[in-house]
Amino acid sequence: MSGLAPEIRNQQQTAARQRSPLARFFAADNRYLPPAFITLILLVSQLSFGLLESLSRTLLAIAVSMGCDFALALLIYRKIPNLASAYITGISVGILLRSPEFWPYTLCSVLAIMSKYVLRWRGRHLWNPSNFAISAMLLLTPEYVATLSVQWGNTIWPMLIVWALGVLIVLRVKRFHITATYVVSFVVLAWIRTFFTGHPFLAEVAPITGPMYQLFIFFMITDPRTTVKPRWAQCLVALLVAVVEMILRLFENVHAPYYALAIVGPIANAVEIAITTRKRTPVPERLAVA
């Protein structure tokens, strides 16, 4: 953007201003589109099916996430952050985590936000915050927490609507290729798994029909902050997540998708950071380091 001529930049800004409010809302650069969509899912699912453990627990997770992000950004960067991503983290924790207790929602939200500030390398955080925190909770406190396992009611329509809306949103934010790669990989690998397990194909593919997966594929693996940059690499990472998930599934790991992303995601990010840094570093300097 900064390299454009001022008149072109002005034209673009004017064009953006001239767009209708609806068009502006659905624009690819609207960072409030995913939060709005996930809120819609939350409200519809809660009002129609009672999907949540309880609304108060989800609100707690959202409040803690946003509060924690606000405090840490102020403390470390001395600036007020945009809380859209913290909102998504909180709402993801509030939906995906299941526990009769309140404290896991607090702890999970705090861990998620803190991971953004602590688990960093060369200016980027490595893990998707909610993926890291939920994985940590499942590993550390299995007595008290589980993850979302219910369906969208007992008919196929709510699922189809969420799929359709989800696809629309990831298309708008230009991340559809990630979702599509993962879904295709999952289905193909589910078929391959049947040869190992001897189970019906429908049993192997069943998990992807649930809400947990829809949140996973629309919000977690597509998170712009924790995915690699080139499109081909994003597809490769999505494929690798599905492959690692399949391996974990063959070992009967109930939380395979979370752990797969928690393993593949940061490795991919670290590799990209290393390569990018190497490219940016002038050759003589690299030689000197070597």
Next chain:
Amino acid sequence: MQRNWIRAVIAVIFVGLLAVPLIYKRVLSARHSADLAQSRSAALERYGFAFQEVSKAVGINFIHKAPTLDPKLKHIMEQVASMGAAVSVVDFDRDGWDDLYVANSGEGSRNALYRNLGNGTFEDVADRVGLADVNKPGTGVSMGAVWGDYDNDGYEDVLIYKWGKPELYHNDGGKHFTRVTEQAGLPSWVNANTAIWFDYDRDGKLDLFLGGYYPENIDLWHLTTTKMMPESFEYAQNGGRKYLFHNLGNGHFEEVSQQLGIDSRRWSLAAVAADLRGTGYPDLFIANDYGVSELYFNEGGKHFREVGKETGVGYAPKSGMTASVGDILNQGRYDIFVSNISEEGVLVQGNNLWVPEPGTSGNSIKYENMANAMGVELGGWSFGTQFGDLNNDGYLDIYEVNGNVSLDQDQSYWYDYSKVAGGNKAIISDAANWPSLRGRSLSGYQQKRVWINDGAGQFREVSQLVGVTDRFDGRAVVLGDFSNNGALDAVTANQRGPVLFYRNQVTPRNHWIEFALTGRESNRSAIGAEVRLFWNGQEQLQEVSGGSGFCGQNMRRLHFGVGTSTAVDRAEIRWPSGRVQIVNSPRLNMIHKIEEPE
């Protein structure tokens, strides 16, 4: 520099937070180990009671057999055929000693009626009285039995509900039972897992509620389709229908469920009736598997209105396995306990303890789930649960049995189960899509829960400390004073396992009182009668129940502990007929036999 320092502090806090759960668990584990080291006498001293499992010594040698259903279900047989162990308490021969009726579920297997000989031992008389051979091939198998004197002749009759043909037996003077199913007009086939007797219209004749689990058009031994599983793990409404049989008084019953507003196809596992609003009419609570519970307000015996969402109990869908009512805080009103499934790291539904919200009552009553706050949330794959004052301290305690399918202890079916459980209707509802169990356990070998009530809103789990140490797949639990000594013993029926008899020893410091009620204008069993006991500033409400828990029925007598108090102010009895009787200063440590006044 300062920013780096802040970052370092935040990193330390972050690592600390990750370590908190591990430290917390270590501390808890150390404390628990120290507790376990205590002796039985120390437990008696500390908690006021201790159990000892004595089934063999008292003459109860019963091993439950599970059914073998259609071969199309062979790959998940143990999971599907995972219910049927049941037990109920009755004094069938009116000799003053409570007996036990135990259900079996293998094709051709025999049920048992353990007659209490009054000397601490039991004798199986089911064959002699005609209640043993009730699982003949082709008629289905027993899931449970509930007792009630439907013809008011003074002897308790029995309904045996089955995955199959429900059977009603008339008690002929405590000597023999005669099958009267056809005369009664019961349906030819119901895959039922719950039934209760209650007089919903207060006409003095016991009516019958029967709740279906699998749809009634399914013969589990001759399946025409494998699409007979629940359509959802949490929202299923393709289960069996409900029946409400109105007692016409001549040995005949009329089915009136839809006419009176009970029209549900949720997968019922338990029901309990109690006057939750003080209207005099018993309301009906149904705990459903694969979905929300249902609460039906009884509108003057003329209609039932479902108010689950309105009252707060029918919102969050879980796997309801049991339903029982008890006044846990001595407030003079009922709380409702529903057990659910909790499996470490996979599914943490948590039990529900529905307590009336302060300031709500009558038609506007609202319930709040206090299971977490009161410490009774995490049980396991829980089934039967009953309230009873186990240590006679004046507060109702909770006994819960757990464990689903115990096969290979080292291998779990949970991963495969969770795969289909989260799937869409088209997948989950077809048994052919369910992965094979292959000898693996599904929440097996679980410890039971005995929660003692401190009276101030907190329960403490003491099962291992008071002698409840078995790991069988518990289904039904019933409480009864089988020695007439004021101590509630516990009997548990276990799937593919033995019936266990836990004899209770209670500290003599605490006192008790029991009421054996007989109706006159009300039904003879006095089911639905309430006793409100007042002592030392306390008030506790109990009702005579026609079935509670999961496939169980406690002793008919009402048992109250009063702690160290040496006197009781009064007992207020409200009979189902509406008559109120006051018994002033009843003596402690004895059974009061009271007949409804003319």
